[in-house]
Amino acid sequence: MILDSLGMFDATAAFPEQVAIAADAATEVLASAELPAHDDIQHVVVVGMGGSGIAGDVVREVAGPLMAVPVVVHKGYGVPNFVDETTLVVAASFSGNTEETLESVADAAMDGARIVTVSNGGALARLAADWGVPHLPVADGIPMPRAGLGALAVPPLLLLERVGLFPGGRSWVDAAVAQLHRRRDALISQGNEAQQLAHRLGRAFPLIYGGNGLGGLAALRWKNQFNENAKVPAFSNQLPEATHNEIAGWGQDGDVTRQIMQLVLLRHDFEHPQVMRRFDLVVDYLDEVVGAVHTVRAEGEGMLAQLFDLCLFGDMASLHAAVEQGVDPGPIPVLDDIKRRLAEPAE
Secondary structure, eight states: OOOOTTOHHHHHHTHHHHHHHHHHHHHHHHHHOOOOOGGGOSEEEEEOOHHHHHHHHHIIIIIGGGOSSOEEEEOSSSOOTTOSTTEEEEEEESSSOOHHHHHHHHHHHHTTOEEEEEESSHHHHHHHHHHTOOEEEOOTTOOSGGGOHHHHHHHHHHHHHHHTSSTTHHHHHHHHHHHHHHHHHHHSSTTOHHHHHHHHHTTOEEEEEEEHHHHHHHHHHHHHHIIIIIOOOOEEEEETGGGGTGGGGSSTTHHHHHHHEEEEEEEOTTOOHHHHHHHHHHHHHHTTTSSOEEEEEOOSSSHHHHHHHHHHHHHHHHHHHHHHHTOOSSOOHHHHHHHHHHHSOOO
16 A cells, blocks of 8 residues: 555646646736736746745746746845846745745845746735735645646746747647646556656666756756655756766766666757767766666657656656655655744744
């Protein structure tokens, strides 16, 4: 019997429906929202932490390359110094009560930025109501922030489309939903590819590499999901960056790393040709110093579809890894304890 007290398997399997619901809800809100004009925005800043902050990473990697203004993802307190009345700030917090995000959005408001919030209520939603700024709701029923990637990432994409900074955004979302349905249906069967990968990993620590920004983000998502769901160390990087530094650190202790590390390569259709060649070189150098090399290839039409496709595969693999480890994927007591202790008065 699988130990899954928060229903993480069911929540992950509902990823395609979650994306579709988030898109419809955001579209309804944005239809009547008072938003800045396209020409009034010179930069976009997305603030958020952890499972909420990755929404900004999705915006940066999917919409950013097609936008005429820069996208900055800010994870921490405060906001960048350039934030002013020409900045569109999107504040994302699953609970609406994230300490860093609340401080960031307050600072942004003081700087005169145009603000839109994304949350499932909490203090962030109350601030939006007090300030009279648009609030994009996160649906109920999602057990943890890391299970709400679609609910958190899709509304900012459609916001940017509505402002005129990301034309065709809804079509990208619809293509992602279609691919997520296909991948989900393949991954809920017994003995599926994600389950097989988790079994082959066993108790090894995954080293996850992706190509360019999109693959690098997918690799980071995999790392975080293995950390939180399976409660195991995991490490990520992206090419070409890893071939300028990290690759030099592998090899000397191959007798050790071969026992505890396995390499997972995340591939997609938008890799630079030289990145494709670098993947081959990475395998040449690391094949003898890791226990195994696994490759997962994205499917779907468009960057968002392929990114979400890789994320869903990784989410499911991390859940099956939790089963292999004999742990409950839902609770994260260490992270909860950190929040609790930070809330206590400093000694």
